[in-house]
Amino acid sequence: MIEIIVHPHDKALPAPRSGRVPVHLYGSVGRSGTAAIGGPVLHVLSRIATPIDPVAFDFLSLSLAVTAADTFANRQRLQMGGLGHPSEGCASGTR
Numbered sequence: 698m699i700e701i702i703v704h705p706h707d708k709a710l711p712a713p714r715s716g717r718v719p720v721h722l723y724g725s726v727g728r729s730g731t732a733a734i735g736g737p738v739l740h741v742l743s744r745i746a747t748p749i750d751p752v753a754f755d756f757l758s759l760s761l762a763v764t765a766a767d768t769f770a771n772r773q774r775l776q777m778g779g780l781g782h783p784s785e786g787c788a789s790g791t792r
Contacts, residue, residue, distance in 0.1 A: 699770045703762040707731070720765040722758060732769050735761045 700717045704710050710719035713730030721728075725736030738757070742749055 701762075701766045701769060703734075703765050705758070718769045720762075720769060722761055722765070732765065734765045734768065 698716070701720060702711060702717065703720045703722050705722045707721045707724055707728060710721060710731060711717065713719055719731045721731055721733040723735045723739050724733035726733055738761075742754075
């Protein structure tokens, strides 16, 4: 089983290892071995004149976490018993 760990603070993410993909939520570029997702979102949201409802922001964060799991875990390889890490041909958060 592959472990996708998503956190908005890059320094709070654990080190990557086999079977674990740390994902920097709202990050633009992941550090070595770390993926990133949602980088431009905070800048876009800061340009909206009205306040963002915290529930809507939580839903956005949850949606990005689900998208990260879908993006950085190779389902076909998981079904075949492999891990499906970004370095094994999956999409990379640093592209």
